[in-house]
Amino acid sequence: MQRRRGVPATGNNVRLPLMSVSEAVVPLFSRRPPWWARNPGTAGLLLCDLIVTGAFIELTWSHWTEATIIPPPEPLPTDPPYSPSNPAPQATVEWNLRPTWQRSGLCAAHFLFGCFFAGGLLGLKSQFIRSVTVVPSKAAAQAASSSASSTASAAAQAAHKRFSSTSARDLPKTAIIQNASHPTNTGWEFPLRTAWLEEGRDKGELLLRSGEIGSRWYLNLQDAKINGKECVSKDEARSLLLNAWKAVQPAALPTKGTRKA
Secondary structure: OOEEEEEEOOOOOOEEEEEEOOOOOOOOEEEOOOHHHOHHHHHHHHHHHHHHHHHHHHHHHHHOEEEEEEOOOOOOOOOOOOEOOEOOOOOEEEEEEOOHHHHHHHHHHHHHHHHHHHHHHHHHHHHOEEEEEEEEOHHHHHHHHHHHOOOOHHHHHHHHHHHHOOOOOOOOEEEEEEEOOOOOOEEEEEEOOOEEEEEOOOOOEEEEEEOOOOOEEEEEOOOEEEOOEEOOOHHHHHHHHHHHHHHHOOOOOOOOOOOOO
């Protein structure tokens, strides 16, 4: 694993470092992002947002008009009297651009709406949890790496295998949490020593939290994979995830009385 630049986490002003994880490590929890949260879908929606916002701004600035009534000219004393063959001139309507302050105000509203849409889309994408991978903590990984270069390489490799297994209870662990915005095999390093699972907003969701930071992650169990196994239902995913979590954090299981952030 390689440490990269950190990003701020919500709550408690804690910065979570970005970590890389090997593709060989099977995630504890994984879920395929929906089409709009994958890079091509997100790019397409952002492009549509840009085009629509630009079109509305151009239409507003160049074509938002208002009607102006032009009264007929007053007749001159020398003009012949009006008659069916010489009808009186009628008032005319001219369409002129609205005042600059009106057009610029509406253009600004279009621009802000486009920005809010883009920001909301990227925010939702960053909240979608793609995978949670349990790995040894950085200190444990460094210890295993140094042991592997010593004469007891066979024992070190066996220890490294135990580090990668969720059934190893006696070693410090961390989790790599990847959302849909992260590059492949890269995510936030999340400490597990004070982590626990909570009930989510419904039975198809669990909430991953930690006592050290204020961040929270919603694990949607729809079409989820637990330790690489595809689940046919939310109930199956929930049961498998709880059983796997017992091996990681035996004392931190979901409860009905969840704590509030």
